[in-house]
Amino acid sequence: MTDSQAPSAAPAEHVLDTLYVNNLNEKVSLNKLKAVLNSLFGRYGKVIQITAHRNLKMKGQAFVTYADPKSSDKALRKLQGRPVFKKPIRITWAKASSDEYHRLLQNFDAIAKRQELKKERERLRKEKEQQKPQTPQPGTSQxxxxxxxxxxxxxxxxxxxxxxxxxxxxxxxxxxxxxxxxxxxxxxxxxxxxxxxxxxxxxxxxxxxxxxxxxxxxxxxxxxxxxxxx
CATH class of the missing domain: 3.30.70.330 (RRM (RNA recognition motif) domain)
Structure with a gap:
């Protein structure tokens, strides 16, 4: 087995289930970017979260979190340098303390509060939807x-x-x-x-x-x- 084929070993200070991905094409919309990342990284295990933002300091970057740490190790080895939207992506382990993530976002507490508000609005929306007559949704359910x-x-x-x-x-x-x-x-x-x-x-x-x-x-x-x- 050559060095390039050897399994990557994540340092102890890194979060084994989360990958930091950068050098992503900044011109691609977030919806398209997340859809492609979900499809690519989803081949190596269950992806439970993909985090990407439009702000200047987070452009061209994303965090991919797996349910199983083994999946993140395999994805890192298989997808390292793979062209996505005509740019080779770079993948590393996310830091255990999420220093990179918190520094780039700068205001994590405010974001956390917005996320809670978003969840509450979504809960209220679902309650209202349940009170309406059900109509077929797009997709295979039709x-x-x-x-x-x-x-x-x-x-x-x-x-x-x-x-x-x-x-x-x-x-x-x-x-x-x-x-x-x-x-x-x-x-x-x-x-x-x-x-x-x-x-x-x-x-x-x-x-x-x-x-x-x-x-x-x-x-x-x-x-x-x-x-x-x-």
Whole structure:
């Protein structure tokens, strides 16, 4: 095993479940950035939080927290230097005392209070929503179980179909970043007005490998990934 292949060892003073990511493209919106980071880092374990802000001192940076420390170690090794929105990302361990995070935000107490207020507003909003007649929400919930089962039972194809995309996913850059890490990926054909995309692979085997990895994960949110019809 070479030095580059050896597992990274996190210093004792670092938080093993949280990674500090920088050199991110500052021109990308927060929604797109978080969606791509969630998809990329979500391949190596359950991501419980991605923190990124628009203020000048936090631009181009993010914190990714995993439920399992083993996931953060694997993600650091696998994603170090990977191009995201045409820039190679740099990853290190977040400090145990969160010195970097607190210094960059400068006013953590005020942010914590805003977060509490946001949670309270969200709780009140949900209470009001529960009192209203329920209407179907965008996503796979609009499909019946039989429809979803029918899509998932299609025969193998080297082309995958991604349906029910959220608005922040309707971007070639976002989708390319999600699928380009898979072997044999060729291109994404996005059809915005139908909120779907075709994902082309060179072989059925490579398309299947991607489908097995992403099809049952949370990284695609409510989108449904299946084989395309032949």
């Amino acid at each position: 499909m019946s179980k039989s429809q979803i089962k029918q899509w998932k039972s299609l025969p193998p194809n080297n082309i995958l179909l991604l349906q029910n995309l959220a608005d922040h996913q309707l971007s070639n850059e976002v989708l390319d970043a999600i699928f380009s890490v898979f072997n044999g990926f060729e291109r994404v054909r996005l059809i915005k007005f139908r909120k779907l995309a075709f994902v082309d692979f060179d072989t059925e085997a490579n398309a299947t490998a991607c489908l097995e990895k992403l099809g049952n994960s949370d990284s695609l949110e409510n989108a449904l990934l299946t084989y395309a019809k032949k």
